[in-house]
Amino acid sequence: xxxxxxxxxxxxxxxxxxxxxxxxxxxxxxxxxxxxxxxxxxxxxxxxxxxxxxxxxxxxxxxxxxxxxxxxxxxxxxxxxxxxxxxxxxxxxxxxxxxxxxxxxxxxxxxxxxxxxxxxxxxxxxxxxxxxxxxxxxxxxxxxxxxxxxxxxxxxxxxxxxxxxxxxxxxxxxxxxxxxxxxxxxxxxxxxxxxxxxxxxxxxxxxxxxxxxxxxxxxxxxxxxxxxxxxxxxxxxxxxxxxxxxxxxxxxxxxxxxxxxxxxxxxxxxxxxxxxxxxxxxxxxxxxxxxxxxxxxxxxxxxxxxxxxxxxxxxxxxxxxxxxxxxxxxxxxxxxxxxxxxxxxxxxxxxxxxxxxxxxxxxxxxxxxxxxxxxxxxxxxxxxxxxxxxxxxxxxxxxxxxxxxxxxxxxxxxxxxxxxxxxxxxxxxxxxxxxxxxxxxxxxxxxxxxxxxxxxxxxxxxxxxxxxxxxxxxxxxxxxx
Amino acid sequence: xxxxxxxxxxxxxxxxxxxxxxxxxxxxxxxxxxxxxxxxxxxxxxxxxxxxxxxxxxxxxxxxxxxxxxxxxxxxxxxxxxxxxxxxxxxxxxxxxxxxxxxxxxxxxxxxxxxxxxxxxxxxxxxxxxxxxxxxxxxxxxx
Numbered sequence: 001x002x003x004x005x006x007x008x009x010x011x012x013x014x015x016x017x018x019x020x021x022x023x024x025x026x027x028x029x030x031x032x033x034x035x036x037x038x039x040x041x042x043x044x045x046x047x048x049x050x051x052x053x054x055x056x057x058x059x060x061x062x063x064x065x066x067x068x069x070x071x072x073x074x075x076x077x078x079x080x081x082x083x084x085x086x087x088x089x090x091x092x093x094x095x096x097x098x099x100x101x102x103x104x105x106x107x108x109x110x111x112x113x114x115x116x117x118x119x120x121x122x123x124x125x126x127x128x129x130x131x132x133x134x135x136x137x138x139x140x141x142x143x144x145x146x147x148x149x150x151x152x153x154x155x156x157x158x159x160x161x162x163x164x165x166x167x168x169x170x171x172x173x174x175x176x177x178x179x180x181x182x183x184x185x186x187x188x189x190x191x192x193x194x195x196x197x198x199x200x201x202x203x204x205x206x207x208x209x210x211x212x213x214x215x216x217x218x219x220x221x222x223x224x225x226x227x228x229x230x231x232x233x234x235x236x237x238x239x240x241x242x243x244x245x246x247x248x249x250x251x252x253x254x255x256x257x258x259x260x261x262x263x264x265x266x267x268x269x270x271x272x273x274x275x276x277x278x279x280x281x282x283x284x285x286x287x288x289x290x291x292x293x294x295x296x297x298x299x300x301x302x303x304x305x306x307x308x309x310x311x312x313x314x315x316x317x318x319x320x321x322x323x324x325x326x327x328x329x330x331x332x333x334x335x336x337x338x339x340x341x342x343x344x345x346x347x348x349x350x351x352x353x354x355x356x357x358x359x360x361x362x363x364x365x366x367x368x369x370x371x372x373x374x375x376x377x378x379x380x381x382x383x384x385x386x387x388x389x390x391x392x393x394x395x396x397x398x399x400x401x402x403x404x405x406x407x408x409x410x411x412x413x414x415x416x417x418x419x420x421x422x423x424x425x426x427x428x429x430x431x432x433x434x435x436x437x438x439x440x441x442x443x444x445x446x447x448x449x450x451x452x453x454x455x456x457x458x459x460x461x462x463x464x465x466x467x468x469x470x471x472x473x474x475x476x477x478x479x480x481x
Numbered sequence: 482x483x484x485x486x487x488x489x490x491x492x493x494x495x496x497x498x499x500x501x502x503x504x505x506x507x508x509x510x511x512x513x514x515x516x517x518x519x520x521x522x523x524x525x526x527x528x529x530x531x532x533x534x535x536x537x538x539x540x541x542x543x544x545x546x547x548x549x550x551x552x553x554x555x556x557x558x559x560x561x562x563x564x565x566x567x568x569x570x571x572x573x574x575x576x577x578x579x580x581x582x583x584x585x586x587x588x589x590x591x592x593x594x595x596x597x598x599x600x601x602x603x604x605x606x607x608x609x610x611x612x613x614x615x616x617x618x619x620x621x622x623x624x
Contacts, residue, residue, distance in 0.1 A: 087581055094487055094577045114549060115516050115556030121582055217551040217575030219582045231574070271545075303507075303545060448512045448522045 063092050064099040072227055080130025084226035091220050092231035101193050101232035106136040106225035107181045107205075109197030110218035111168040112424055113142040113161035121219065122167035125226070133228040136173040137181040139198045140367075141165040142425040145177065146395055146418040152426040161425075173225065177419035178394030180293065180367040182209060185396065190315050193236050195224035199306075200366045200441060203296030206307035208289065210315035212236045215306045235306055239325075241316060243280035243309050246329035250283035251336055257284045261344065261458045261476055263294040264440030266335075269343045270295070271303025273333065280309040280323040287313060290369055297366050298440025344476065347443040347456035350434060354473040358455065359433030361385075361466040362422050364392030365441040370400050372459075376414070377405075379463040385413030386469035389462075390428075392421035413466070423449045436465045482600055482617045487572045490592035491584040496613045497592075499565035502537035503606040510550035510576060519562040538610040539564035542598040544573050554579030558588050566591050566612050570598040 011018045065073065073089065075082040092100060110118060142161035144150035153161060169175050176184050179198050182205065188194045190210035196202050197216045205211050214234040216224060224230040234240055247270070256262050262284075270279060287295065287310060299305035309317035317323035352358070363376065373393055380389075391409070395418045398406070409416055422428055423445040428435065435452045437443055438459045446454040457465065457473055464472035490497075504521075508514070513522055519535040535557070544550070554576055557563040563583075567576070572595060583590035596617060604610065608619040 083585065087578070087585065090488075090581045091574050091578060094572050094581070095574050096572070109549060110552065112549065112552070114511075114552035115559065117555045117559035117583075117586070117588075118552050120559070121555070121586060124586070215575065217578045218549055219551055219555070219578045220574065445512050 063089055063097065065089065066099070069100060069227075069229060072229075078129040080125050080128030081226055083125065083128055084130055084223035085229070087219065087223040088227050088229055088231070091223075092233070095231045095233045097231035097233040099232050100229040101236050102228055103134060103195045103224055103230050104192050105134050105186065105188050105194045106132065106221060107139060107186065107194070107196040107198065107201055108136060108168060108173055108221045108225060109139040109216070110222050111138045111141050111165055111173075111177075113157065113164050114218075116160055118218065119160050119164045119167065122164055122171075122222070125222065126167050126170045130171055130226045132172040132222075132225040134225055135186075136225040137176040137178075137184065137186045138165075138168055138173050139177070139181070139201070140179050140420045140424055141177055142420060144417055144419045145175075146398060147416070150415070150417055150427055151420070152430065168222070171222065171226070173222075176394065176396065178367050178396060179365070179421070180204075180369065180394060183289075183293075183367070183369050183396070184394050193230070195221055195230045197221035199300035200293070200297035202306050203300045203308065204293055206235055206241070207296055207309065207314050208292050212241070213306075215300075215304065241278065241307060242325035242327070243278045243317070243323045244330045245274050245277050245279040246320075246324070246332045247274070247279050247281040247335060248283060248332060249281060249335045251334055252283065252340065253337075254285065256337075256340075257287070259458060259476060260291070260294070260438060261456070262340075263287065263291045264298040264347065264438070264443070264456070265340050265344045267295040267298025267300075267305075268302045268347060268440050268444070269335075269340065270308060271299040271301060271305050272343075273303075274305065274308075275303040276306070278307050278309070280311055280317055280320065280329075282311045282320065284310060286310075290372055293366055293369075294440065298444070301441045301444040344456065347440060348454060349443075349447045350453040350455065352434065352455055352471050354471055356471050357469065358387065358436050358465055358471050359431075359452070360388045360390065360428060361436045361462050362390040362392070362442055362446070363438055363459065363462055364390070364417070365421055365423065365437075365439040367421070368393040368397060370397050373397055373401075375459065376463060377409070379460055380412055380414070380467070383412065383467045385466040387466055389414050389466035390417055390422050391415065392417045395419060422446075426450075428452055436462050436471060438462050482596065482603075484568065484612075484615050484617050485595040486615060487569065487593040487595050488577050488580050490566070490580075491588075491590040493592075496611060497538070497565050499536060499538040499610050499612075501540060501604050501606060501608040501610045501619060502532065502534060502564070503540045503601070503604060505542055507543035507545040508541060509545045510553040510579075514553055514557075516553040516556040517560070519557050533562075534564045535562040537564045538566045538568065538612065540568045540596075540601050540604055542570055542601055544569065544576060550575045551577075551579035551582070555582050558583035558590050559586075561589065563591050566610075567593045568596050568601065568617070569593065570601065571595065
């Protein structure tokens with residue numbers, strides 16, 4: 001019922017005694033709930049059950065639910081499961097899926113605090129008795145639970161962020177708190193249907209593991225985990241996983257691909273140009289897992305990339321023929337050095353010269369693997385950081401280091417951040433300044449999410465900048481090769 | 482113009498009147514829109530920084546990026562700072578999820594409509610938009 005209708009109805013009831021101010025005060029007195037409930041409270045009517053609202057939902061396509069799915073929807077497995085099933089079904093209709101697919105695992109991005117609404121939703125699921133049905137890992141939260149003082153959240157927000165994280169654990173998800181679950185032991189098998197959230201994890205899961213997931217947003221991820229079902233559409237369907245765009249990188253000299261900056265740069269370009277289409281990349285050799293992680297994370301930040309193939313490296317692309325399903329590409333894009341150099345420049349929000357003062361260095365988006373943290377350790381050596389060096393990683397990596405190792409990071413001025421990272425929660429000091437990073441994802445989100453400017457540099461230059469407190473910038477391709 | 486309903490609003494409103502906020506460049510709800518006040522954080526070619534999405538008919542030709550977009554929309558819905566209607570080029574489940582959950586929670590939720598990007602281009606930024614079910618019309622204030 002709209003506000004005007006409510007007002008008309010109230011006016012009719014009060015007749016000549018209708019007082020607009022009194023009416024407005026009365027409406028406000030019910031707090032910030034929907035008008036239709038105000039009507040029910042104001043006129044002492046019974047509150048209509050939530051399910052009745054779905055009568056208003058139009059769908060051009062029918063969604064087939066099997067017996068088990070109807071059972072979950074009926075509430076026989078609890079109201080929480082029924083609520084989750086309603087949301088999965090509604091999302092399936094939006095996506096125009098004809099039916100649902102069983103999923104084997106889930107990775108949940110909804111545990112990051114964006115405001116009280118998400119907490120209220122998660123707590124409603126908990127209150128209604130919802131539990132995950134499949135092995136489920138959790139993405140970053142807003143609090144570093146290992147080092148409680150990393151964030152600058154206000155006490156009220158911190159309390160809500162903690163409530164949110166607790167709610168997801170209460171539903172049976174594993175407290176992994178990492179955006180690189182695939183490096184924390186969660187590795188679905190090739191061809192398996194899963195429901196993953198967090199854009200970089202989705203790109204990795206599809207592209208590098210060959211498991212099948214769409215880019216599940218907050219809320220659908222947990223509902224899929226609770227019901228064990230997801231809309232059968234998009235990248236769950238084999239025909240949508242075939243490449244249509246060929247990215248020909250054979251025109252780029254091979255040494256370029258030995259630089260770690262090559263992958264966030266290529267990924268950023270891929271996201272911009274290819275977006276949601278499926279690309280197969282040829283001519284970049286055999287990138288390592290960490291390089292593919294950087295590529296996917298950057299691609300999923302600058303565009304809606306959920307799946308890409310690297311010919312000869314990723315599981316669904318042993319050859320061009322297989323990657324393209326024996327069909328010709330709909331588009332062939334030849335990469336040239338100047339394109340990549342231009343993309344590299346766009347990853348910095350401010351143009352600084354080598355030697356200019358910078359305020360902090362941040363690495364680890366996606367979370368650093370153990371190998372990457374060991375490399376940081378080696379590059380830093382016995383030197384002390386002149387400015388904060390934030391190294392974001394998961395507890396699965398932190399737990400691999402001894403207390404002594406961890407103390408040595410602290411002693412050298414490295415700020416280890418676990419369970420979260422610098423762009424999803426306020427960690428950087430309140431003042432503004434310039435952050436140096438090697439991450440395409442940090443480069444993308446740092447200006448808008450932290451207010452800091454960002455300079456993109458390779459991993460070694462990041463560490464050197466932290467030691468000297470000034471930007472160290474090794475000339476990169478095309479100058480370097 | 483005729484649009485399709487991706488997701489009906491809650492409660493359903495017969496006629497929505499709102500000012501068009503046209504975003505010609507791809508945006509991500511997470512990173513480009515503040516969840517606390519609905520401000521556009523990302524600069525765009527029409528200098529949209531600081532503009533508020535709240536109450537607008539928000540035309541988005543391309544959505545980009547993060548899977549946290551649904552949370553940002555849900556928070557705007559919860560705070561009563563959501564657009565009056567969201568018009569997309571194609572159905573986007575991530576954004577729709579924010580609205581689906583908003584409806585489940587019983588909070589006033591804007592409809593999400595589909596209008597192809599090419600059809601969206603005729604709507605000028607700032608135009609007065611009237612949305613009645615699946616019909617979208619607009620007028621430009623000359624003053």
